[in-house]
Amino acid sequence: MPIETLPLFPLHTVLLPGASLGLRVFEARYLDLVRECGRSGRTFGICLILEGAEASGPALPAAVGTEAVIEDFDTGGDGLLTLSLRGARRFRARRMRVRDNGLQVAEIEWIDEPPAGSVRPEHAALVTVLRHMLERRGGDHARAAGSCFNDAAWVGWRLAELLPLPDEQRQALLQIDDPHERLELLLSLVG
Structure with missing residues (x-):
C-alpha cells in the first residue's frame, strides 16, 4: 500500500467533517499550496495548532485533522485570496516533514467512519x-x-x-x- 501524503494548513481552529470554513490566505507557502491543489485537484489538511502561531514558522499541529475541500475562492477587498472550504474526511498524521518553503506535509492514514447509526x-x-x-x-x-x-x-x-x-x-x-x-x-x- 503506497504511503499517502497530505499538505497541512495548521490553524487556531478545528475544521469538522461537513462544516464550512472561510480562510484568508496571504503567506507564500499557503498560496503555493492552493495553486498546487488547483492544478492537481488535490485537497489539504486542517489541523489545530497545539503550539506556535498561524503565521511565520511551522507550528506544532494536532495529529488528527480534517481534509479541506476548496468549494470557492475569491480576492477580498484587501487583495488577499479568500477560500471557502468544506470539511471532508478525518485523518491521522503519522509523520511530518517541512518543505523548504515552510509548508508542512504529513504521511497520513484516513480514519474510517463507522456505518451510519440512528440517534439513541x-x-x-x-x-x-x-x-x-x-x-x-x-x-x-x-x-x-x-x-x-x-x-x-x-x-x-x-x-x-x-x-x-x-x-x-x-x-x-x-x-x-x-x-x-x-x-x-x-x-x-x-x-
Whole structure:
C-alpha cells in the first residue's frame, strides 16, 4: 500500500467533517499550496495548532485533522485570496516533514467512519437542541433532510460545529471515532 501524503494548513481552529470554513490566505507557502491543489485537484489538511502561531514558522499541529475541500475562492477587498472550504474526511498524521518553503506535509492514514447509526433515545434532547439552533441560525444545514436528524454522526458533527465550544473540546470531539460516544460527550457539555 503506497504511503499517502497530505499538505497541512495548521490553524487556531478545528475544521469538522461537513462544516464550512472561510480562510484568508496571504503567506507564500499557503498560496503555493492552493495553486498546487488547483492544478492537481488535490485537497489539504486542517489541523489545530497545539503550539506556535498561524503565521511565520511551522507550528506544532494536532495529529488528527480534517481534509479541506476548496468549494470557492475569491480576492477580498484587501487583495488577499479568500477560500471557502468544506470539511471532508478525518485523518491521522503519522509523520511530518517541512518543505523548504515552510509548508508542512504529513504521511497520513484516513480514519474510517463507522456505518451510519440512528440517534439513541438518550440523545434525543440533542436533536431538539440542534433543530432550535438551526432554526435561529439558518445556513447550509438548516435545509437538511429530516433523515439527517436521525443520523448520530451528522447530529454530533453539527452540534460540535455550532455550539460555542473551546477549540480543545472541538478537537476532543474530532478525535472520537464512535458517533454515540461523541453524542454522550456533547450531552455532558450542554447538560
